[in-house]
Structure formats: structure tokens, C-alpha cells
Amino acid sequence: MEHGGNLVNRTIMLPASVDEAVEALAVTPGAVPVAGATDLMEAVNAGRLRPAALIGLGRITELRGWRYEDGGTAVLGAGLTHARMDRPDFAALIPALADAARTAGPPQVRNVGTLGGNIATAAPTGDTLPVLAALEATATLARAGAVREVPISHLLTGLDPLRPGELLTWVRVPLLHAPQVFLKSTGRSGPARAAASVALVLDPARRGVRCAVGAVAPVPLRPLEAESWVAGCIDWDARGAEGAVLIDPAALAAFGEYVAGACVPEGGAHGEGAGSAAARLRRTVAVLARRALGRALK
Amino acid sequence: MTSATELPAPAPADPGTGTTGLGTSPLRTDALPKALGIYPYAADLWAEGLLWGAVLRSPHPHARIVSVDTAPALAIPGVHAVVTAADLPPGPDGTPDGAPAGPVTADRPVLAAGVVRHHGEPVAAVAADHPDTARLAAAAILVEYEPLEPVTDPEAAFHAAPLHPDGNLLRHLPLRTGDPDAVGAVVVEGLYQVGRQDPAPIGAEAGLAVPRPDGGVELHLSSTDPHGDRDRTAACLGIDPDRVRLVVTGVPGATTDREDLSFQVTLALLALRTGRPVKMTLTRAESFQAHTTRHPALLRYRHHADAEGRLVKVEAQILLDGGAYADVSAEALAAAVAFSVGPYTCPNVFVDAWAVRTNNPPAGRMRGEGALQTCFAYESQLDQLAKQLGIDPVEIRRRNAMTTGDPLPTGQAVTCPAPVRALLDALDTTPLPALPLDDPEADWLLPGGPGGAGDPAAVRRGIGYAVGMVHMLGAEGEDEVATATVRVSGDHATVICAAVDSGQGFATLARQIVQSVLGVSEVYIAPVDSDQSAAGPSARGRHTWVSGGAVERAALMVRHQMLQPIAADFGMSVELLTINDGKITSYDGVLGMPVSEALEGRELWATAQCRPHPTEPLDPETGQGDAFVSIAFCAMRAVVDVDIELGAVRVVDVTVAQEVGRALNPRQIEDRIEGAVAQGVGLALLENLRTEGGVPVNASLTGYRLPTALDTPDIRIAALLEERDVVAPFGAKAVSAVPAVVAPAAVAAAVRAATGLPVGRLPIPPEDAIVPV
Structure with missing residues (x-):
């Protein structure tokens, strides 16, 4: 209750459309857009963040759903909640994103936390982020009078960051119509942040495998060499055939090791050896990557 | 608890037996309000014109305090008081020692004096007219620390320089029994480690202190040991224990002692210093720093x-x-x-x-x-x-x-x-x-x-x-004792016992005991404060035993008072009468009188103690x-x-x-x-x-x-x-x-x-x- 005082005399704007929101951002420098507020308000309550103004995005209904474009792309509103992404219709569309949304925190958080918030917060453990990286999704950034398209990975790495006055509005995801998997290791049964996660998608049209490892680095990592190597090990022509073996089990295990080696550095000076934290993380990533590919090819 | 009366009546005792009393499973009266989120805890307390307290804690696990400058905090508008160890009664040598206290050994200062010995140790506290102001002011206090090498490995503590005048060995206890040279056919060895479990109570520490006109202070807290806490708080403040009254509020989870002494004394000190009610609620992060954990x-x-x-x-x-x-x-x-x-x-x-x-x-x-x-x-x-x-x-x-x-x-x-x-x-x-x-x-x-x-x-x-x-x-020889009073007036009974229901269900149990002994169905359990006779801490499963025993004895004494005139009328001894399902019956079935009739217009009460056999x-x-x-x-x-x-x-x-x-x-x-x-x-x-x-x-x-x-x-x-x-x-x-x-x-x-x-x-x-x- 005493924290309520933090918001006294603070401007809170509630735009009803994207246009109104970018207008509000343009006229109020220092204003912070807020959607589910699951990360933001924790920082405000703890006194780590004292924004001059808040722009609530909850009333912008157009951002809370999705639409299709060109037959091959889904355009997801930044205001899609994790709970919405976990529903069967969405899960049929982009299964890995639904899997990631399902594991993101307790129901209270999933009910309000949004896709856009997950990207904007850019926490290393953000569950949707490795999936978006594996899908090579792009983000639409709107500002008063202008719109631009940026790959999510560029946004996350800071190669092409969000600029002042810009609002994340849409996320473009290619529809691949093929198995996708998201696996997360937390060491417990209840909701928790990932110790490591792996998103893996098959792209049969291009005969490609795309994979991203989350939570082991500040941003999701793509093991590109492992991806292209394993794509060559898969018997793509046998897909769909009854009882077909698409990959040699030894190649599955090798893929796991390849991914882990690419994404988790050696322990370094003080972390060497089988018992080190780095070695344990490598083993976890190897198991996740092996299982993910195994499930995708099942 | 007023809101509880608007709730649907609690579920009846186990259907089938049709009785109340021991061995049945009546629902706790606080279960529904707690589940609905309307049960009032210390964090919900309010007093007109209250100030808000905040504590400045050490960022170092071990450091010498070179100087404390409270002036920047006092300069902030809205700040009413800033207290440090210097505001507590001085030690034996006349210099501030932070008024050390503790459940067994008085070695833990309320506010650090000269040295901090763990991360998060309270160093100073502020009372201000807004919680944010209080926190800002606490952060504005300038403390110069000289960080010292912390001793964090318990095995290193034996040989490390003393961290406290009492030394680093809190206790050594050997046990020797039997033949040291005995050997078995099989020998197994193991090394075991247990980590640091935190009680992480559902409700963080919170309380309200109200100054009294007589120079004393009234503390509203979720204490689990009201009398022990009252005595220790009074000792730390250097005032008579009668001047401190501790009123126990709803306890939001207690698998340890609540609340830590530093919290209580600081709160009381701020109220005494400002002459205003002071409320303090710890954030979750502070709560982790304030209470004790399980021993690694x-x-x-x-x-x-x-x-x-x-x-x-x-x-x-x-x-x-x-x-x-x-x-x-x-x-x-x-x-x-x-x-x-x-x-x-x-x-x-x-x-x-x-x-x-x-x-x-x-x-x-x-x-x-x-x-x-x-x-x-x-x-x-x-x-x-x-x-x-x-x-x-x-x-x-x-x-x-x-x-x-x-x-x-x-x-x-x-x-x-x-x-x-x-x-x-x-x-x-x-x-x-x-x-x-x-x-x-x-x-x-x-x-x-x-x-x-x-x-x-x-x-x-x-x-x-x-x-x-x-x-x-x-x-090991600790004196265990509890006192309880049972009063019967008309058709209802009241239990006055300072045993805190910290969630263990003592209030429900006390009600069952009185129902069993007296056959009265309406039993009111009085809220606990330190003006009542002591019942000791809620810990080590003692209330079922000592406080439950005291309630039973008091109820038995009331029962005797109730039955004696009836027994005298019928020319039989009290032992030949029984109470069952709210009815007094004699061994021969001649008498069958409802308890309510026997009690009509009478007020009976008794106080009893329970003290188990001593230990060494x-x-x-x-x-x-x-x-x-x-x-x-x-x-x-x-x-x-x-x-x-x-x-x-x-x-x-x-x-x-x-x-x-x-x-x-x-x-x-x-x-x-x-x-x-x-x-x-x-x-x-x-x-x-x-x-x-x-x-x-x-x-x-x-x-x-x-x-x-x-x-x-x-x-x-x-x-x-x-x-x-x-x-x-x-x-x-x-x-x-x-x-x-x-x-x-x-x-x-x-x-x-x-x-x-x-x-x-x-x-x-x-x-x-x-x-x-």
C-alpha cells in the first residue's frame, strides 16, 4: 500500500490506438510505455525506476490479436498475452512460441505479461526470445509519422536498438507449417526462470534447421554451424513416411554437443573441469538441444 | 475481525459425531477470512497522524563504522526523527553499545554500534510523514565504513580474529558414551551439507508503535512471544517492562520467532522520540535481511x-x-x-x-x-x-x-x-x-x-x-510455564491466555478443550496482549502442551465450581456427575440438567498454570x-x-x-x-x-x-x-x-x-x- 505513493503526481496516459500512443510518446519525453507491467512495476515499486510518465497500452485492442500477411507470415500484436499465446488456435500456428508462453511464470504473470513486454524488457531469461530468434522474426517499430522493421535479434543485441519515441507494435513471424520445439530447464516443477532453454524450428521448404539457445548469455545465441551441419544429416525426403528414421541417433547426440560447444564457452581460468558451472551448463544445453531435435523429427 | 461476522457460519464440526470438543475437527474461525484475504494483519494497521519508519542497513557483511552523519536525513522536509545506536541506553562503560539483546545471550545490538557483523544489519532508522520520504531519508544518512575481511567459512571461524567480544565459538558440546574402541564389521562414512533455509513467511515484518501518555509505548506486532518481546524491548529501551504493552495482531506465517527484536525496539524508539504513532512495514528484500534463517x-x-x-x-x-x-x-x-x-x-x-x-x-x-x-x-x-x-x-x-x-x-x-x-x-x-x-x-x-x-x-x-x-x-532446564484463565458467564465461556495462535491452531484447540470440559458451545478466545499472564513463546510445539494444559486445568476448576452446588443438592460427590453434549448427568441417570440451566445467572472463573516436569x-x-x-x-x-x-x-x-x-x-x-x-x-x-x-x-x-x-x-x-x-x-x-x-x-x-x-x-x-x- 505504501508503494502507491510512488505514482502520486505522475502522469498516466491511456491511449486507445497506436497513433495516439506514438503521439503521446512524442510529446512526453521520458514517458515509459507499459503493457503487462510484470517487470516494470516491480522496478518501480522497488524504487529502481521512477518514470516521469507512464503510457498504458492496455486499451489498444488492435495490438492484442494477430493477423496474416501474404499467406506466409503471421503479424502478432505486441500486446498478445502469454496466456493468449498458449491457447490451442495459436499453438497450432506457432507451436514453439505457445510452448514458451506456457512456461513463462505463474498464471498471474501469463495473464497480463505480453509478447512486446518480453522483447522490450529483453531479460536474458525471456522465454519467447529464443523462439523469436530461431524463427528469425522481425519487429515493427512505430514513431510519429514513421514505421521501420528491425530483426528481433538486432533489437536484442543492440545492433539496432529501440530509439527514443519508438513503440514496439507488431512482431512478424514466418509460418513454417513444420514441427517446432521449445524446451526449458529450470530444475523444478513449478514456474521458474530458465537455467537454459532451446528453441528449435524446422524449415522444410528450405531444408533448414534453426535453433537458438536462451538464458545462457545476455541474448539468445544461434549455433549457425551446428544448424547447417545437422540439416545435412536429416533425410528430408523421408518426412511424412510411416516409420521413417529421419536422423541417426548418433547425429542427434552430436548435434547436442555441437550446440552446447558453440553456445557455452569453456569454464575459463577458475571454472575448468567436469564439475564446473560451465561444464554443467554445457551438459544441460546439450541434452536440451538433443531432445529438441529428437522431438521435432519424431 | 469484525468483517468475519458477515461471513457464512463456519462449517459444523465433523458431521456424524454431532459433538464439539476434543477429537473432532472444527474449522478454524480464521480460515475463511484468511482465504478470502480480509483477515487483518499488522500491515493493515492504521492510527491517526502516524509516521512511517524506515531502516538503514549495512551494505557490508563486516565493517567498522567510522562515522555516522544523520544531518542530511534530518534536512529532508517531512523527516521527524533519525535514531542510531547513540540514542539507545549506553553500555556498561558509558559508550553506545546498541543495547544488545537476544533470546539466550544478549549479544545482538538493536542498532549497530561501532561495527557491523552481517549484511543488512540495522545501523540507523528514520521516522517521516511518508514512507518514500522515510526511505529516501534513510538512504541519505552518511555512514563511513571501513570494510573488514568477512569470516564466511564456518570452519575458518575457529582461528579467525574474534568477530564479537564474546568470541567466535557460540558453543562446543561433546557427547561421549560407551566404548571408544568398539569396532563394527562394516564402517560407512559420509560428509553432509545443509544449506540456508529461510522461513520466508507469507507476510513480511510489520508493526505499529503508539506512544503512551505515561512515557511508555504500545506495540502492535505479530509477535509469537509477547512477554519475552516486551521484556527484551523494555530492557533495550531502558524503561520499566510495565511501560511497554505488546498487542499481538494476526500472525502472517511463523515457522520461526517473529518479529526480530531490532525491528520492535527501533519502532518503539521512533514512537517515543517523535511522540507520534509510527508504522513500519518491511519490503520483501528487507524481510530476508531482518529475520533469522535455519542453521547451515x-x-x-x-x-x-x-x-x-x-x-x-x-x-x-x-x-x-x-x-x-x-x-x-x-x-x-x-x-x-x-x-x-x-x-x-x-x-x-x-x-x-x-x-x-x-x-x-x-x-x-x-x-x-x-x-x-x-x-x-x-x-x-x-x-x-x-x-x-x-x-x-x-x-x-x-x-x-x-x-x-x-x-x-x-x-x-x-x-x-x-x-x-x-x-x-x-x-x-x-x-x-x-x-x-x-x-x-x-x-x-x-x-x-x-x-x-x-x-x-x-x-x-x-x-x-x-x-x-x-x-x-x-x-536443558528451561522453565516452561503457561497461565490461562477461563471465565463462564451465562451460556458462553471466555479463554484468556497469552498463547499466540501463530497459525498452529491454538485458538481452535483452546475452544475445543473448554467445550469438552464444560459442555459450553460458545467459547470466545480473547486477543493476546502482554497485560495478560505469560504463556511463553509459540515454538517447539509447546502451546498444545503447556498452554493447552493450563486451559484444561482452569476449565476443570470452573467445572468443579459449577457442579459442586448441584452435587450438594443431590447429596453426591462431583465425581459422579458427567457433562455430555451440553448436559449434566449423574451416574445413576436421575439428574439430566442442561449446562445452560446450571450456569444461568452465574459467573464463574478460574486461573491455572501448567508447568511440565523439569529438565537439566x-x-x-x-x-x-x-x-x-x-x-x-x-x-x-x-x-x-x-x-x-x-x-x-x-x-x-x-x-x-x-x-x-x-x-x-x-x-x-x-x-x-x-x-x-x-x-x-x-x-x-x-x-x-x-x-x-x-x-x-x-x-x-x-x-x-x-x-x-x-x-x-x-x-x-x-x-x-x-x-x-x-x-x-x-x-x-x-x-x-x-x-x-x-x-x-x-x-x-x-x-x-x-x-x-x-x-x-x-x-x-x-x-x-x-x-x-
């Missing part, structure tokens, strides 16, 4: 056994990390030593145990302190012995189990019921949970949880058993002595699924058999066991307040992982054995601590069975449950 422990064990698995000799070295201050480390150490062998008989026992001071967070009371750590070690040792000898783990426990009359290694005979074998046997009367193969339709929750990475092919199931024990009531301290050379009043026992079977590639563990099922003496409220007992098992499972797999260089690194509810509903297994009660403890009031034993003691050991045993790995650390890190390829 390092245990080295060597068990000798004969070829049949019977224990020949147990040797152990036990080291408890007490953190910066003594608190109850000495008590925890006594329990660790006395129960170092567990509920087994062994003729030769040689133990050395130490509790040491470090710059880690202070450790204190928490369900089964001392007994829990050793339970994990001795049960792990028995698993090792069983494996080495090829004996079934249950069978080896049966062969060594103690029974009533057997001695503890301290020489004390266990005179209370100790049906250890019967408890073990009861477990397997409950069928094991189905394997996913047997029940493919059921939704199988894999280790790692829904949406996790679990893979059925990598999952192994394990079944583990553990037995454990914990003492009840204060040990353990001998400082040999660890021998009758130190405990009574002991509770529990056996558990845990079933786990382990993902042997990722080390993820899910506890599928925990089955409990417990010796309760007499089940006074079966449903409440089951609730308490479920809560304690959940806490034990938390310690087994998740809960560990980690520190780096003495600084906690996961002091938040995101970082500190408490068990959720998904982490908590099905908890089944195989048996509540009712063998009455003749010296206990009602023959009943306390129930809450012992399941928390045994659950971690049972889960570890199950993980051991699933993986074949030794499992020597609690909580079990995932890497300890990964089977190497």
Missing part, C-alpha cells in the same frame, strides 16, 4: 555396524553456522547432539559439535532446528549401510529402531511412547502411487514441470524412507543429562521421479506415519503435517539463501525458490498413531516440527534410490542427481 550445517559421520546391520558405534562431527549472533544456536546444537544417532539404539556414541559465529546472516529458530540437520545425516548413513550390507533400507531401520524405555545417547531414557517400528510398518499399508505405465490415461507430470524439458525415457522413479525425531518444549542441562564434558520433556517421532516414505540427464526431481508422493499421542483435532493435524512436509520438500530441492562473501545473492521471492503447488507432492497420512503420553496434558504431542525434520531426509533417500548416487547435499543440486553416462 556441515556434518561428518562414521557408522560402525555388525554384519546384520545393527549399529555398534556412531562417531560424528557437527558444525552449525550460527551467523553473526548467538540467537538460539546453543539450543539448536543441543538438539543436534542429543539426536545425532536418530531414533535408533547404539551403545557407543562419540560426537563433537560446534556452533560458531561468522559474518553470514544470523541463524535462529526454525522448525526442528538442529534435529533436522542431523536427521538428513543419520538417515543418509543408514541408507549407505543398507546398500553396503545388501539389507532392505526399511529392514535396517527396523532392526535398530528404539522403543519406549530405550536410552538416548545422552543417557536419558525415552519414557514417552516411541513406536518407531510401528510407524515404519504403517507406511507400507498405503499403496504406492501408480507408475505412468500402469495408468497411461493419467496426466503424468514429468520432472521439470508442465512445458518443461522432461523426457519419459530419461526418468527414473525412486522410493526412499526416513524416520526422525524432535524434542518438544524448551530443553547436558553435561559440558560428556553430553549426558535428562534434557528433554518429551520427543515426537515420524516416519516417511517419499516417491520421486528424477530426470537423470538434467537432474530435475519431482516429488510424486510423500506418505507420513506419525505418533501424535492423541489426535485432538485430526483435520488440523493433517493440515500441519502437509505444511511441514511442503517446507521439508522445499529444503530438500529448492530453498537455499545463497551468500557470496557474506552477502545474500537471491534475497527475493524470484531468486529464493519456495515450493509452489506444482512442486508439492501428494501428501498422504498412512497413520496417526495414538499412544497417549502419560505426562502430557490430554496425552497429546505437538505435530508441526517433526514432519519438517524428516521430509528432506526422505526425499534425499528417494533420489538416492532413483539415481544410485550418494546425495550428500541439501537442497539437492541438479548436478547431484545427474547419472554420469
Whole structure:
């Protein structure tokens, strides 16, 4: 209750459309857009963040759903909640994103936390982020009078960051119509942040495998060499055939090791050896990557 | 509690029996308001014109305080007072010493004076007209520290420079019994580690202090020891205890002592200084810094056994990390030593145990302190012995189990019921949970949880058993006493007893006792404050015994007053009258008078005390002595699924058999066991307040992982054995601590069975449950 005082005399704007929101951002420098507020308000309550103004995005209904474009792309509103992404219709569309949304925190958080918030917060453990990286999704950034398209990975790495006055509005995801998997290791049964996660998608049209490892680095990592190597090990022509073996089990295990080696550095000076934290993380990533590919090819 | 009256009437007592009183399971009256979120806690208190308190805490685990400048804080508009150690009564040499206090040894300053000994130690406090202002002002106080090298390894504490004038050794307790040269056919050794479990109560610390016109102060707090806290607060403030009144508010979760003394004294001091009511509520991060934790422990064990698995000799070295201050480390150490062998008989026992001071967070009371750590070690040792000898783990426990009359290694005979074998046997009367193969339709929750990475092919199931024990009531000569008053006026009774219902259900129990003895159905339990007679702390399961006993005695005295005139009228003795279902009947059936008629227009009351038989301290050379009043026992079977590639563990099922003496409220007992098992499972797999260089690194509810509903297994009660403890009031034993003691050991045993790995650390890190390829 005493924290309520933090918001006294603070401007809170509630735009009803994207246009109104970018207008509000343009006229109020220092204003912070807020959607589910699951990360933001924790920082405000703890006194780590004292924004001059808040722009609530909850009333912008157009951002809370999705639409299709060109037959091959889904355009997801930044205001899609994790709970919405976990529903069967969405899960049929982009299964890995639904899997990631399902594991993101307790129901209270999933009910309000949004896709856009997950990207904007850019926490290393953000569950949707490795999936978006594996899908090579792009983000639409709107500002008063202008719109631009940026790959999510560029946004996350800071190669092409969000600029002042810009609002994340849409996320473009290619529809691949093929198995996708998201696996997360937390060491417990209840909701928790990932110790490591792996998103893996098959792209049969291009005969490609795309994979991203989350939570082991500040941003999701793509093991590109492992991806292209394993794509060559898969018997793509046998897909769909009854009882077909698409990959040699030894190649599955090798893929796991390849991914882990690419994404988790050696322990370094003080972390060497089988018992080190780095070695344990490598083993976890190897198991996740092996299982993910195994499930995708099942 | 006014809002509670608008609620639907509580569910009637167990349908079928049609009675109230002992042995039935009436619903707690606070259950519904708590579930609906309308039950008022200390954080909900309000007083006209109140100020808000905030505390400045040390960012260093060990530092000398060079200077404290409060001027910048006082310059902030809205700040009414800033207090430091200099505002507390000075020490014996006339300089500020922070008014040290403590439950056993007065060694912990209210506000640090000259030196800080743990991260988060309070250094100064502020009262201001807004909580934000108070926090800003606390942050504005300029403290110059000279950081000192912290002692964070308890093994290093022995040789480190003293961290406190009292030294670094809080207690050393050796135990020597039997032949030191005895040798068994088999010897197993183990090294066991227990992490730092935090009580993480649902409600963080909160309270309101109101200055009194007589120069005293009234404290509204969720204290679990109102009289002890009143006396210690008064001593720290240098005022007469009569000037301090402590009013107990709803307690939002207490598996330790609440609230810490520094919080209370600081709050009172701010109210006295400003002459205004002062409220303080700690944030979750502060709460982790303020209260004490479970003692982290390092245990080295060597068990000798004969070829049949019977224990020949147990040797152990036990080291408890007490953190910066003594608190109850000495008590925890006594329990660790006395129960170092567990509920087994062994003729030769040689133990050395130490509790040491470090710059880690202070450790204190928490369900089964001392007994829990050793339970994990001795049960792990028995698993090792069983494996080495090829004996079934249950069978080896049966062969060594103690029974009533057997001695503890301290020489004390266990005179209370100790049906250890019967408890073990009861477990397997409950069928094991189905394997996913047997029940493919059921939704199988894999280790790692829904949406996790679990893979059925990598999952192994394990079944583990553990037995454990914990003492009840204060040990080693502590004077245990409680006073209660029962008043009957017309058709309703009132109980005045300063025993705090910290969630253990004492208020419900007191109501049942009075209903049973007097046949009155309307029983009001008065709120607790320190103006009432003392009943002692809510800890070590003592209220069922001492306060329940005092309520029973007072009620019996009232009963005598009520029945005497009736008996006189009929020319018979009071003993020939009974009260049943609200009716007084005579042995011959001639009299059948409703209790309400007998009480009409009368007001009866009585006050009684209960004081169990005395105990004695353990001998400082040999660890021998009758130190405990009574002991509770529990056996558990845990079933786990382990993902042997990722080390993820899910506890599928925990089955409990417990010796309760007499089940006074079966449903409440089951609730308490479920809560304690959940806490034990938390310690087994998740809960560990980690520190780096003495600084906690996961002091938040995101970082500190408490068990959720998904982490908590099905908890089944195989048996509540009712063998009455003749010296206990009602023959009943306390129930809450012992399941928390045994659950971690049972889960570890199950993980051991699933993986074949030794499992020597609690909580079990995932890497300890990964089977190497």
C-alpha cells in the first residue's frame, strides 16, 4: 500500500490506438510505455525506476490479436498475452512460441505479461526470445509519422536498438507449417526462470534447421554451424513416411554437443573441469538441444 | 475481525459425531477470512497522524563504522526523527553499545554500534510523514565504513580474529558414551551439507508503535512471544517492562520467532522520540535481511555396524553456522547432539559439535532446528549401510529402531511412547502411487514441470524412507510455564491466555478443550496482549502442551465450581456427575440438567498454570543429562521421479506415519503435517539463501525458490498413531516440527534410490542427481 505513493503526481496516459500512443510518446519525453507491467512495476515499486510518465497500452485492442500477411507470415500484436499465446488456435500456428508462453511464470504473470513486454524488457531469461530468434522474426517499430522493421535479434543485441519515441507494435513471424520445439530447464516443477532453454524450428521448404539457445548469455545465441551441419544429416525426403528414421541417433547426440560447444564457452581460468558451472551448463544445453531435435523429427 | 461476522457460519464440526470438543475437527474461525484475504494483519494497521519508519542497513557483511552523519536525513522536509545506536541506553562503560539483546545471550545490538557483523544489519532508522520520504531519508544518512575481511567459512571461524567480544565459538558440546574402541564389521562414512533455509513467511515484518501518555509505548506486532518481546524491548529501551504493552495482531506465517527484536525496539524508539504513532512495514528484500534463517550445517559421520546391520558405534562431527549472533544456536546444537544417532539404539556414541559465529546472516529458530540437520545425516548413513550390507533400507531401520524405555545417547531414557517400528510398518499399508505405465490415461507430470524439458525415457522413479525425531518444549532446564484463565458467564465461556495462535491452531484447540470440559458451545478466545499472564513463546510445539494444559486445568476448576452446588443438592460427590453434549448427568441417570440451566445467572472463573516436569542441562564434558520433556517421532516414505540427464526431481508422493499421542483435532493435524512436509520438500530441492562473501545473492521471492503447488507432492497420512503420553496434558504431542525434520531426509533417500548416487547435499543440486553416462 505504501508503494502507491510512488505514482502520486505522475502522469498516466491511456491511449486507445497506436497513433495516439506514438503521439503521446512524442510529446512526453521520458514517458515509459507499459503493457503487462510484470517487470516494470516491480522496478518501480522497488524504487529502481521512477518514470516521469507512464503510457498504458492496455486499451489498444488492435495490438492484442494477430493477423496474416501474404499467406506466409503471421503479424502478432505486441500486446498478445502469454496466456493468449498458449491457447490451442495459436499453438497450432506457432507451436514453439505457445510452448514458451506456457512456461513463462505463474498464471498471474501469463495473464497480463505480453509478447512486446518480453522483447522490450529483453531479460536474458525471456522465454519467447529464443523462439523469436530461431524463427528469425522481425519487429515493427512505430514513431510519429514513421514505421521501420528491425530483426528481433538486432533489437536484442543492440545492433539496432529501440530509439527514443519508438513503440514496439507488431512482431512478424514466418509460418513454417513444420514441427517446432521449445524446451526449458529450470530444475523444478513449478514456474521458474530458465537455467537454459532451446528453441528449435524446422524449415522444410528450405531444408533448414534453426535453433537458438536462451538464458545462457545476455541474448539468445544461434549455433549457425551446428544448424547447417545437422540439416545435412536429416533425410528430408523421408518426412511424412510411416516409420521413417529421419536422423541417426548418433547425429542427434552430436548435434547436442555441437550446440552446447558453440553456445557455452569453456569454464575459463577458475571454472575448468567436469564439475564446473560451465561444464554443467554445457551438459544441460546439450541434452536440451538433443531432445529438441529428437522431438521435432519424431 | 469484525468483517468475519458477515461471513457464512463456519462449517459444523465433523458431521456424524454431532459433538464439539476434543477429537473432532472444527474449522478454524480464521480460515475463511484468511482465504478470502480480509483477515487483518499488522500491515493493515492504521492510527491517526502516524509516521512511517524506515531502516538503514549495512551494505557490508563486516565493517567498522567510522562515522555516522544523520544531518542530511534530518534536512529532508517531512523527516521527524533519525535514531542510531547513540540514542539507545549506553553500555556498561558509558559508550553506545546498541543495547544488545537476544533470546539466550544478549549479544545482538538493536542498532549497530561501532561495527557491523552481517549484511543488512540495522545501523540507523528514520521516522517521516511518508514512507518514500522515510526511505529516501534513510538512504541519505552518511555512514563511513571501513570494510573488514568477512569470516564466511564456518570452519575458518575457529582461528579467525574474534568477530564479537564474546568470541567466535557460540558453543562446543561433546557427547561421549560407551566404548571408544568398539569396532563394527562394516564402517560407512559420509560428509553432509545443509544449506540456508529461510522461513520466508507469507507476510513480511510489520508493526505499529503508539506512544503512551505515561512515557511508555504500545506495540502492535505479530509477535509469537509477547512477554519475552516486551521484556527484551523494555530492557533495550531502558524503561520499566510495565511501560511497554505488546498487542499481538494476526500472525502472517511463523515457522520461526517473529518479529526480530531490532525491528520492535527501533519502532518503539521512533514512537517515543517523535511522540507520534509510527508504522513500519518491511519490503520483501528487507524481510530476508531482518529475520533469522535455519542453521547451515556441515556434518561428518562414521557408522560402525555388525554384519546384520545393527549399529555398534556412531562417531560424528557437527558444525552449525550460527551467523553473526548467538540467537538460539546453543539450543539448536543441543538438539543436534542429543539426536545425532536418530531414533535408533547404539551403545557407543562419540560426537563433537560446534556452533560458531561468522559474518553470514544470523541463524535462529526454525522448525526442528538442529534435529533436522542431523536427521538428513543419520538417515543418509543408514541408507549407505543398507546398500553396503545388501539389507532392505526399511529392514535396517527396523532392526535398530528404539522403543519406549530405550536410552538416548545422552543417557536419558525415552519414557514417552516411541513406536518407531510401528510407524515404519504403517507406511507400507498405503499403496504406492501408480507408475505412468500402469495408468497411461493419467496426466503424468514429468520432472521439470508442465512445458518443461522432461523426457519419459530419461526418468527414473525412486522410493526412499526416513524416520526422525524432535524434542518438544524448551530443553536443558528451561522453565516452561503457561497461565490461562477461563471465565463462564451465562451460556458462553471466555479463554484468556497469552498463547499466540501463530497459525498452529491454538485458538481452535483452546475452544475445543473448554467445550469438552464444560459442555459450553460458545467459547470466545480473547486477543493476546502482554497485560495478560505469560504463556511463553509459540515454538517447539509447546502451546498444545503447556498452554493447552493450563486451559484444561482452569476449565476443570470452573467445572468443579459449577457442579459442586448441584452435587450438594443431590447429596453426591462431583465425581459422579458427567457433562455430555451440553448436559449434566449423574451416574445413576436421575439428574439430566442442561449446562445452560446450571450456569444461568452465574459467573464463574478460574486461573491455572501448567508447568511440565523439569529438565537439566547436558553435561559440558560428556553430553549426558535428562534434557528433554518429551520427543515426537515420524516416519516417511517419499516417491520421486528424477530426470537423470538434467537432474530435475519431482516429488510424486510423500506418505507420513506419525505418533501424535492423541489426535485432538485430526483435520488440523493433517493440515500441519502437509505444511511441514511442503517446507521439508522445499529444503530438500529448492530453498537455499545463497551468500557470496557474506552477502545474500537471491534475497527475493524470484531468486529464493519456495515450493509452489506444482512442486508439492501428494501428501498422504498412512497413520496417526495414538499412544497417549502419560505426562502430557490430554496425552497429546505437538505435530508441526517433526514432519519438517524428516521430509528432506526422505526425499534425499528417494533420489538416492532413483539415481544410485550418494546425495550428500541439501537442497539437492541438479548436478547431484545427474547419472554420469
